[in-house]
Amino acid sequence: MSNQSPIKHVVISRFTIRPPVENDPRLLSSRTKALIIVILAMCAASSGFSSTIYFPGIPDITVDLNAPPIATTLTAALFILFMGIAPVFWASFSDYYRIRRFLFILSMAIFGLASLGAALVTNIWGLVVLRCVQALGASCGQSVGAGVIADCYPIERRGAAFGKYFFGVFFGPLIGPILGGFLIMSDLKWRATFLFCFAFAFTVVLLITFTYPETYRENEKWDTSLPITTTSDSYKNEKQQQTATKNNNDNGSESTRISLEQEPDNVSTNSKQSRTIAASSNIDPAFSKNNNDNNNEDAIEIKKKKTLNPIKPFLYLRHPHVLLASLVTAVAFGSMFAVETIIPDLFESNYGFVPWQTGLSYLGAGVGNLCGAFINTFLSDRLLLRARAKRGGHALVEDRIGINVWPCGFILMPFGLLLFGWGIGTGMSYWTGIIGFGIQNFGMNQIMTALSAYLVDSAPGIGASFTAAANFLRMITACALTLAANPMVKAIGPGYTCVFLAALTYISMGLLVILKIYGGRMRRYSGY
Structure with missing residues (x-):
């Protein structure tokens, strides 16, 4: 948006159906x-x-x-x-x-x-x-x-x-x-x-x-999102680090979202799926949709194409x-x-x-x-x-x-x-x-x-x-x-x-x- 002229910026922000949220x-x-x-x-x-x-x-x-x-x-x-x-x-x-x-x-x-x-x-x-x-x-x-x-x-x-x-x-x-x-x-x-x-x-x-x-x-844009490429073992270490970070930030007020979306081919199928670890000390876990199936898997956030319904x-x-x-x-x-x-x-x-x-x-x-x-x-x-x-x-x-x-x-x-x-x-x-x-x-x-x-x-x-x-x-x-x-x-x-x-x-x-x-x-x- 910085390369746009002021007039063009006003026109886009005021007279378009979906102006950008900068x-x-x-x-x-x-x-x-x-x-x-x-x-x-x-x-x-x-x-x-x-x-x-x-x-x-x-x-x-x-x-x-x-x-x-x-x-x-x-x-x-x-x-x-x-x-x-x-x-x-x-x-x-x-x-x-x-x-x-x-x-x-x-x-x-x-x-x-x-x-x-x-x-x-x-x-x-x-x-x-x-x-x-x-x-x-x-x-x-x-x-x-x-x-x-x-x-x-x-x-x-x-x-x-x-x-x-x-x-x-x-x-x-x-x-x-x-x-x-x-x-x-x-x-x-x-x-x-x-x-x-x-x-x-x-x-x-x-x-x-x-x-x-x-x-x-x-939310996925404005909440901190860090894509990380890792192996299965390093993923476990990463998860442990995140758990430690979560325990050490009881007074924090912002939710940190870490998405692990790309992993090597040698990682198991379950590890390759898109995972979201939400670390927040003062947010009710119910605020995030719980998709656990009682099988000890981590919460998995699978992005699906939206449909108008x-x-x-x-x-x-x-x-x-x-x-x-x-x-x-x-x-x-x-x-x-x-x-x-x-x-x-x-x-x-x-x-x-x-x-x-x-x-x-x-x-x-x-x-x-x-x-x-x-x-x-x-x-x-x-x-x-x-x-x-x-x-x-x-x-x-x-x-x-x-x-x-x-x-x-x-x-x-x-x-x-x-x-x-x-x-x-x-x-x-x-x-x-x-x-x-x-x-x-x-x-x-x-x-x-x-x-x-x-x-x-x-x-x-x-x-x-x-x-x-x-x-x-x-x-x-x-x-x-x-x-x-x-x-x-x-x-x-x-x-x-x-x-x-x-x-x-x-x-x-x-x-x-x-x-x-x-x-x-x-x-x-x-x-x-």
């Missing part, structure tokens, strides 16, 4: 990383606020487009469904082509064009289709974004980064109705909400194009630790979305709120989310390092499930749900609903952030795919609860509806206890 992304300046997190949060927030920004205008949509109730419900439910399916494909493309930046640009362009179409549509079923396309574009940030954080931050510093990133993920659905409540007061009414989405997407595309660097980190991330749910973490986050996120869906009808029928007042009723959840993100940013990495220190410097992925998640899951989230449901159902002040939803979001933020970091830490190099698999289950659950929430409220009332959601929360926390205790065994069983 330096280790983990060595980027703090300022650049902060910019990356901000843009990631904006991409992730696009799905959240676009899913709810038009909620205050649903009555106007029904009238203007002569829409049956099922059609307006589908604009929300199918959006969530596609938000669960599409990230799996984005993650597969990212891992296969080893790109991040171009996918963000492409996805936000799709999101922007679909938003513009939704603002101009004159048919409710056209709006349903465009909402699905909008979800396709907005979904990239939630799966590929987790991979970017793994690119830029070592394990010990990912907790704080995830806290900031997920503030955008969770704040989006809550700020959406507030924005929508004011936007529909304009002459354009509900169409103004989709024009705002278009302007937002256009702004993000410009930011990514001119300020955002490519961050895909090839968009279905593969779905299959990661077969691993018990991925499934359990995904189920816990699915219940937490789905419960939040269910409450969010029933707020407009409840506040309008019980308190006579007009659209802009309904939008403001989401502020409590926004404050709870903000506080949760702040607390998690402060605690996550500290609790991780504390657990590691108690173990003599040895790390476990399950350290991410820190002490802060237990009161959030067993006390705060159920209490917030019950306060919301029974406060409104018994005719108490609307502040009970606002505060209850805020408490629920405070707890949800910390659980979601901890488990998202856990999934990325448990699978170095394919964190985006693990996150996409979890996101799929999360959105499927949110879709189901969204469809069921309003009928349940009409059938059994808001109080018992929230009792049902609180019961689901307790069941999910039981699964989290199992993951905390047996997560290591589950990962070893799955080969991670």
Whole structure:
């Protein structure tokens, strides 16, 4: 790159699909990383606020487009469904082509064009289709974004980064109705909400194009790799030296990878295979895939040609630790979305709120989310390092499930749900609903952030795919609860509806206890 002119360098880095990554992304300046997190949060927030920004205008949509109730419900439910399916494909493309930046640009362009179409549509079923396309574009940030954080931050510093990133993920659905409540007061009414989405997407595309660097980190390139040619005997000596080096570097923080890929013809077949010895004093051995077959062979890393398989991330749910973490986050996120869906009808029928007042009723959840993100940013990495220190410097992925998640899951989230449901159902002040939803979001933020970091830490190099698999289950659950929430409220009332959601929360926390205790065994069983 040094022989290129500055203009050519700018063109290659800004206007090519896969610009070269010239330096280790983990060595980027703090300022650049902060910019990356901000843009990631904006991409992730696009799905959240676009899913709810038009909620205050649903009555106007029904009238203007002569829409049956099922059609307006589908604009929300199918959006969530596609938000669960599409990230799996984005993650597969990212891992296969080893790109991040171009996918963000492409996805936000799709999101922007679909938003513009939704603002101009004159048919409710056209709006349903465009909402699905909008979800396709907005979904990239939630799966590929987790991979970017793994690119830029070592394990010990990912907790704080995830806290900031997920503030955008969770704040989006809550700020959406507030924005929508004011936007529909304009002459354009509900169409103004989709024009705002278009302007937002256009702004993000410009930011990514001119300020955002490519961050895909090839671990085999940036982790020290030394090819060594040796004989069978010298290989044994080399292995002994590496073992000694490993024991003498208990305070080291960088992983040294030594690949033995070429050996003379007189070496046995087993010795000729590509071997990887990972020497790290503070990295959980489960971070590297364990391929031992109980035959005393050394860990063997065989490089295979990558194939593009968009279905593969779905299959990661077969691993018990991925499934359990995904189920816990699915219940937490789905419960939040269910409450969010029933707020407009409840506040309008019980308190006579007009659209802009309904939008403001989401502020409590926004404050709870903000506080949760702040607390998690402060605690996550500290609790991780504390657990590691108690173990003599040895790390476990399950350290991410820190002490802060237990009161959030067993006390705060159920209490917030019950306060919301029974406060409104018994005719108490609307502040009970606002505060209850805020408490629920405070707890949800910390659980979601901890488990998202856990999934990325448990699978170095394919964190985006693990996150996409979890996101799929999360959105499927949110879709189901969204469809069921309003009928349940009409059938059994808001109080018992929230009792049902609180019961689901307790069941999910039981699964989290199992993951905390047996997560290591589950990962070893799955080969991670």
